Amino acid sequence: MFSVKLDVFSFGALVLEIVSGTRNRGFSHRDYHHNLLGHAWMLHKEGRSLEFVDDYLGISRYLSEVQRSIHVGLLSVQQCPDDRPSMSSVVFMLGNEVELPQGSS
Template sequence: MASSELELEGRKRKVLEVGCCIQREEKMLIYEYLPNKSLDLFLFDPMRSAVLDWPKRFPIINDSDMNLKISDFGMARSFGGNETGANTSRVVGTYGYMSLEYAIDGMFSVKSDIFSFGVLVLEIVSGKRNRGFSHRDHHHNLLGHAWMLHKEGRSLEFVDDYLGISCYLSEVQRSIHVGLLCVQQCPDDRPSMSSVVFMLGNEVELPQAKQPGFFTERDLFMAERSSRTNAPSSINLMTVTQMEAR
């Protein structure tokens, strides 16, 4: 089995793959057991999230001496040594983290990973899941909500209520901005991972973020989907086409 590691351009992130096996067409990755479970167990729990103040969350985003462990191989793919992207007819992955081009067209690349990372950054800052997010004033998902507040200069309203951020405003606002750069709709607009690392760790001027993927409001999307579903169709449960020579 040709196993390809996710190379984050110079960053020392550890993929805890301890082995692999293959039998005929079945492939299996074996990786380390994580006794503390995953980040979302704490981040999205109303009681446990209070433990994650900003001095704990920012190192998770920026991987500063945290030795983060990548352990989700739910959409792992095998690549050749010179490949940076591909197309698939079978889209698999975790809803809420898949990029637009992958979810719609099956096109995935390193920029798809950047999109997923951006979603994670925005979730860490807000303490809310992208999937299932709702707001009383609009029908956008978490990414759209973050972008709207950012454009209006109200990014701090996006921050988790449990965070005490008075001493860390610059880091928080920078993290939101970088997260939005990562989830831009067009893959070519998204930064590389090395650029993400640099922007998070340095006080440099950041480029303007463009509209994120999946920005269409849910009510408009559902209305369009409903109109397609309710389009006139045959009342027959089965149709038969006869092929005749002309």
Template sequence: MISYRGYMSPEYASEGLYSTKSDVFSFGVLLLEIVSGKRNRGFSHPDHDLNLLGHAWTLYIEGGSLEFIDTSIVNTCNLFEVLRSINVGLLCVQRFPDDRPSMHSVILMLGSEGALPRPKEPCFFTDRNMMDANSSSGIQPTITLLEAR
């Protein structure tokens, strides 16, 4: 069984729709994993059942993004750049593809110091709820294999 966790964009996981914005979603997950030092898949927190994206969002809206940063880098990193990376990562994992920036915009945002847009609540879910939904509905996600021409 395939889970919707990991790097798969919600539109691809639920409907098999793929676009360049699917790659942006995956990049956002990877960026948040790097900053936190934790993997999205299999992430667990003692205070909630959210995945890594949900945890990042919760800390962001509570003004606690510093807590999201991996303890092994927090004292030696450029905090401005890392907090900016969290913001950009959250912009990349927006629920709807049209709300996500292009990769060109992501690169510009990461390389500049200008104001960033405030992300909306990302697409995230609890691992337990997703497993329950898959087992109770009997629906299995489809895997599409792409082949080069």
């Protein structure tokens, strides 16, 4: 169980790193004291998830997919392992237009 939830966490962290174009290790923001994952949660809760996205991605055509990827990535990195989805749930959420749970940081 521990390994499965750690794998989902790693996947979520990788998704967020790819979308942001920034590594979690060494991330810093001049106005906040969060790591990359905490920064992503803060923006998501404030309805500003798109500010997290690397400009290089050119997301205009894929806006909903990018937002869904961020949301699923955040669900995967929740602090409590029991709150994280399984990898099969992650695949389902990414591949289908189902309503996503809110999650907690």
